[in-house]
Amino acid sequence: MSDTVIKLAEQSYLLKGVAQPIAENLLTEITHITSLSPFRQMSTKSGYYVGAKMTNCGDLGWVSDHKGYRYTAIDPLTNMPWPSMPGLFETLAEKYASLVGFHHFHPNACLINQYAPGIGMGLHQDKDENDYTQPIVSVSLGVSAIFQFGGNKRNEKPSYHLLNHGDIVIWGGLDRLRFHGIQPIKLAHHNLTGQLRYNLTFRDTGTIID
Numbered sequence: 001m002s003d004t005v006i007k008l009a010e011q012s013y014l015l016k017g018v019a020q021p022i023a024e025n026l027l028t029e030i031t032h033i034t035s036l037s038p039f040r041q042m043s044t045k046s047g048y049y050v051g052a053k054m055t056n057c058g059d060l061g062w063v064s065d066h067k068g069y070r071y072t073a074i075d076p077l078t079n080m081p082w083p084s085m086p087g088l089f090e091t092l093a094e095k096y097a098s099l100v101g102f103h104h105f106h107p108n109a110c111l112i113n114q115y116a117p118g119i120g121m122g123l124h125q126d127k128d129e130n131d132y133t134q135p136i137v138s139v140s141l142g143v144s145a146i147f148q149f150g151g152n153k154r155n156e157k158p159s160y161h162l163l164n165h166g167d168i169v170i171w172g173g174l175d176r177l178r179f180h181g182i183q184p185i186k187l188a189h190h191n192l193t194g195q196l197r198y199n200l201t202f203r204d205t206g207t208i209i210d
């Protein structure tokens with residue numbers, strides 16, 4: 001495997017810069033998706049706001065509100081189905097999942113996060129899915145961020161990794177429920193996204209009846 005792949009744990013990988021060649025096309029797709037299902041601030045059960053602005057594409061979208069976290073087939077903001085997942089997104093996620101050994105990954109959900117300066121995401125597990133046999137594929141675009149990658153328990157000390165434009169992190173199998181987070185984004189400028197960072201998180205939710 002080439003030196004662009006950094007192993008973070010037994011079944012966790014950081015692929016440096018691999019999405020860079022198609023990054024402009026990915027950002028164009030995000031613009032199209034958000035023309036249909038705009039970025040919005042989601043609230044939590046406890047009444048706080050989720051820091052990153054979010055939207056989704058694919059058959060299911062991750063949402064948070066006063067009822068908690070879940071996946072829905074309908075965007076609660078538009079009352080329409082989420083925009084379909086662009087072929088470019090699906091191909092990218094499947095290609096790199098397969099490269100690191102996850103050969104049967106077919107994401108049905110893509111959460112799109114938008115981070116402004118000062119916004120991060122606290123340490124958490126991705127566990128709102130009904131199937132943990134499939135990996136998480138996470139693509140970074142725009143302004144850089146520091147990714148915290150912890151263990152399967154919250155109190156395990158995380159390691160820290162710089163995520164730049166075009167980097168992809170993939171974790172699954174034994175590592176599927178590892179805690180992870182994003183430190184607040186520093187004020188910086190990227191020529192394609194200005195002060196913003198975007199992240200695409202691809203998941204296979206398993207069967208969810210919404």
Ligand SMILES: O=C(O)CCC(=O)C(=O)O
Pocket residue numbers: 111113121126138140147180181182199201
């Ligand atoms: O923005 C990132 O790189 C991570 C996002 C994430 O962990 C999530 O949306 O669950």
Ligand SMILES: [Fe+2]
Pocket residue numbers: 124125126180
């Ligand atoms: Fe996550």
